[in-house]
Amino acid sequence: MNTTGHFSFALGGLTPDTTYYFRAKAVGDGTSFGAERNVTTSGASYPVATATGTGTATFSSDLGNITDLTAVAEGTLPTAGKPDGVTFPHGLFSFNITGITVGSTVTVTITLPSAIPAAAQYWKYQNGQWIDCTSLLGDDDDDNVLTLTITDGGLGDADGVANGTIIDPGGPAVVGVVPPPPPPAPPTPSARRVSPSPPQPQLPPADVRLRSISVSPSQTQTGQPVTILANMVNSGASSGSYNVALRINGRVEQQRTIEVSPGAAYPVKFIVTKSQPGTYTVNIGDQKSSFIVTGAGSRLGEGMDEGLLLAVAIAAIAILLGLLVVIARRRIQGY
Numbered sequence: 001m002n003t004t005g006h007f008s009f010a011l012g013g014l015t016p017d018t019t020y021y022f023r024a025k026a027v028g029d030g031t032s033f034g035a036e037r038n039v040t041t042s043g044a045s046y047p048v049a050t051a052t053g054t055g056t057a058t059f060s061s062d063l064g065n066i067t068d069l070t071a072v073a074e075g076t077l078p079t080a081g082k083p084d085g086v087t088f089p090h091g092l093f094s095f096n097i098t099g100i101t102v103g104s105t106v107t108v109t110i111t112l113p114s115a116i117p118a119a120a121q122y123w124k125y126q127n128g129q130w131i132d133c134t135s136l137l138g139d140d141d142d143d144n145v146l147t148l149t150i151t152d153g154g155l156g157d158a159d160g161v162a163n164g165t166i167i168d169p170g171g172p173a174v175v176g177v178v179p180p181p182p183p184p185a186p187p188t189p190s191a192r193r194v195s196p197s198p199p200q201p202q203l204p205p206a207d208v209r210l211r212s213i214s215v216s217p218s219q220t221q222t223g224q225p226v227t228i229l230a231n232m233v234n235s236g237a238s239s240g241s242y243n244v245a246l247r248i249n250g251r252v253e254q255q256r257t258i259e260v261s262p263g264a265a266y267p268v269k270f271i272v273t274k275s276q277p278g279t280y281t282v283n284i285g286d287q288k289s290s291f292i293v294t295g296a297g298s299r300l301g302e303g304m305d306e307g308l309l310l311a312v313a314i315a316a317i318a319i320l321l322g323l324l325v326v327i328a329r330r331r332i333q334g335y
């Protein structure tokens, strides 16, 4: 433009609730700048914690500014004239809309902390009266966003005057008693079944011990088997395993892992054969025994024993024969 006076400029794409600073720049016989000015856009969201403790509600308006936003507890308002069966799940709210042109119609968007059923109502408490402002309600579609369209000086403007300010104490309501919070979940059938049964006693652990060992025979010859029996018992109340190690002369020769039922005895059998004569100590656990193995060298004694037996037998036969001879002679003499 190339004249003096007021000018205007349309500006779009601005961010809500933001202050923009600007200066006019004049270019002619030189360049000069006007004073810095600013403009703050509206449309910001204003949060408020609900009076019923359901969470945070946010308010925004398409014009002007929302000021003095507070949550109002239903209980702080008189009950006289309050419609029957209407409850305010998120309580009520008080706020003003300022900075609007006189007589403006403002749409306030209310975002509730949780959904409010469709066919919600909007009631205000204005000048000592409960007023049904449901006709101002929009976007009433079962979710958590509602709109209120209020005209300065009209229904829902508590000051009742087109004065550039809308005063608006009120709240979204539902018809019908809000169901009480659900009772604590009943115990599930399985939990109910478990609770009356007595607690399972903790079973004593297995107690597997070696009771005794036996060695049979206690004396044998080289190459002949010796049977060693370990008698295990479990005096505990649970099944248990036990590693039975057979030590001969201190050296582990055989071992076996056994499973013993509670209260049961369990014999463990080892068979050993020794090729060398000698005395062998047997150890299983803390029990001790021994056996003797005789070899070829000791057969001499056994041979002597056999010879002695033979001699005794021959002597007995000789005596018997002698007796028979004596008897025969007496019989012959007698005839």
Ligand SMILES: [Ca+2]
Binding pocket: 138, 139, 140, 141, 142, 143, 144, 145, 146
């Ligand atoms: Ca909605």
Ligand SMILES: [Ca+2]
Binding pocket: 152, 153, 157, 158, 159, 160, 161, 162, 163, 164, 165, 166, 167
């Ligand atoms: Ca007004």
